[in-house]
Structure formats: C-alpha cells, structure tokens
Amino acid sequence: MDHIEELARAFAHLPGIGPRQGKRFVFHLLASPPEERKKFAELIASLGKGVRQCPECLRFYNGSTALICNYCSDNKRDDTQLMLVEKDQDLAAVERAGTYRGRYFVLGGVLMLTGKGAIREAQLLETVRRRLTVGLKEIVLALSATSEGEHTVDHIRLLLAPYRDKVKTSLLGRGLATGSELEYSDAETLRAALSNRKET
Ligand SMILES: [Zn+2]
Incomplete structure (x- = not known):
C-alpha cells in the first residue's frame, strides 16, 4: 500500500473521520512545512509518556508521578x-x-x-x-x-x-x-x- 493511502487510513480510524477526510488531512500535511509535520509526529509519539490512565476511573490525565488521578485521590x-x-x-x-x-x-x-x-x-x-x-x-x-x-x-x-x-x-x-x-x-x-x- 502506498504511503498516502496508508496514512489516510490511519486518520480514518479516528472518531468521526471518514476515508475522504483522512485523505484531506494527508494532503494538508503534504502541503505543510516539514518542521510542522515533524512537530505533529513528535507530539503523537510522546503522547503516551506524560499521560497516564487512572486505574480507578480509567480517565486519562497528565502527570508522571501520581498513581491515581486528582478526582480519585481527592x-x-x-x-x-x-x-x-x-x-x-x-x-x-x-x-x-x-x-x-x-x-x-x-x-x-x-x-x-x-x-x-x-x-x-x-x-x-x-x-x-x-x-x-x-x-x-x-x-x-x-x-x-x-x-x-x-x-x-x-x-x-x-x-x-x-x-x-x-x-x-x-x-x-x-x-x-x-x-x-x-x-x-x-x-x-x-x-x-x-x-x-x-x-x-
Ligand atoms: Zn481517576
């Protein structure tokens, strides 16, 4: 599968996004400056690092030290x-x-x-x-x-x-x-x- 198609499909997995919109995102990114694409890719890649899922309420929250979220620990x-x-x-x-x-x-x-x-x-x-x-x-x-x-x-x-x-x-x-x-x-x-x- 070609690269454009593959990325468009990845976008189409996001909630509310269809194949056509997925492709729009890909062409928008292709037209963007390379630094912007790099920043975007880095943000996605690092998303899991600073964010945890609370084991009690199962919501996602920012923080690398607290074991449960602020609502569950309050x-x-x-x-x-x-x-x-x-x-x-x-x-x-x-x-x-x-x-x-x-x-x-x-x-x-x-x-x-x-x-x-x-x-x-x-x-x-x-x-x-x-x-x-x-x-x-x-x-x-x-x-x-x-x-x-x-x-x-x-x-x-x-x-x-x-x-x-x-x-x-x-x-x-x-x-x-x-x-x-x-x-x-x-x-x-x-x-x-x-x-x-x-x-x-
Ligand atoms: Zn919680």
Whole structure:
C-alpha cells in the first residue's frame, strides 16, 4: 500500500473521520512545512509518556508521578455517588458545570443499535463492587441523550441488576435535549440535568 493511502487510513480510524477526510488531512500535511509535520509526529509519539490512565476511573490525565488521578485521590469527594460517563470529554463537561462532587467511571464508549461498540464492563462491575465497600449509594447514568446513549443505559441497568437492592441508579433529567451529546452541553443545562435526575 502506498504511503498516502496508508496514512489516510490511519486518520480514518479516528472518531468521526471518514476515508475522504483522512485523505484531506494527508494532503494538508503534504502541503505543510516539514518542521510542522515533524512537530505533529513528535507530539503523537510522546503522547503516551506524560499521560497516564487512572486505574480507578480509567480517565486519562497528565502527570508522571501520581498513581491515581486528582478526582480519585481527592478525599473531599463524595463516595456515595458514582457517575458513569461515556468518555473523558464528558467528564470534563460535568466538571465545568461544577456541581457534581462524587466519583467517576469512564465507560470508554457506547453500544450501537447495530450491536457494535463496547464498554468497559468487567472494570465497571469491579469498580461498583469496590465502591460498595466504601459507602456507594447511587450510580448516576450520565450518558448522551442519543439512541446509542439510551441503548447503553438499558444494557448497564441489566448489568447492575444484581446490585439493585444495594445501590440505586439515576438518570440525568430531561434538561438535556434529545439527541444532544453530553460533551457539547453547556454548564447551565448540565447543572439542570443533574439536579433533575430521576431514579430508574
Ligand atoms: Zn481517576
């Protein structure tokens, strides 16, 4: 396979990027000064070095010394609540809204209606069991108000069914418009969705 095609395919693996856009990126890079391409390549190559994945919430964070992220190590946060989000950017949006003070778990994806996609099921169950020993009372299902988000919520409710008598699950309130992704919701909307959350 030629070089252009190979790099275009690599780009097409990124979320939301198709083969045609992948090719656009390649030709853009070809037209860029070599120093710029070098800088770009170096940033990608060094990405894994300064960034760690938190073993508790599974989010990525900057830092080479701390063993767990700042949210998991903060003992002022509320151990009775655990929020499940699809991805790191959703967690960041909830933090920007500034009212949630509980713990997090990043699912790492959603389940598609076609059966594709995956979430971190084994780690989720392990986290729930561990959190139950430190006083977990509520799991907040903070997924996007999309059909994939709803499908994923249904699946998680089945997964968590054995714990139903120990922990309640709640859904974000409908302040979140249908079809909207958590990541792009403004702080005000998220605050409303959080305070209007409903037990499922
Ligand atoms: Zn963490």
